[in-house]
Amino acid sequence: HEATTELSIEGMTCASCVGRVERGLAQLPGVIAASVNLATERAQVRHLAGTVSVADLVAAVENAGYTARAAG
Ligand code: 9UX
Numbered sequence: 001h002e003a004t005t006e007l008s009i010e011g012m013t014c015a016s017c018v019g020r021v022e023r024g025l026a027q028l029p030g031v032i033a034a035s036v037n038l039a040t041e042r043a044q045v046r047h048l049a050g051t052v053s054v055a056d057l058v059a060a061v062e063n064a065g066y067t068a069r070a071a072g
Pocket of ligand 1: 012013014015016017018
C-alpha cells in the first residue's frame, strides 16, 4: 500500500533547488510523487510501503546537494 514520509530539508534557497530535490526523490524506485515546500523546508514523499527507507530518501536528497532528515 501507499505511505507518506515527510522530510525536513536544509540548503534550498530557490525554486530550482526545489526541482532538484523533487526530481532526485521521484526517480527512486517505489516513489510515486515528491512535493517540496520551500517555505517550510519540508518534503512529502508518497511511496509504496516497504520499497524505500528513510535512509534511501535522505541519500537521494544529499546526492542532489542538500541536507535532509526525517521530519519530527
Ligand atoms: Mo539556484 Mo537553488 O543556483 O541552489 S538552484 S539557489
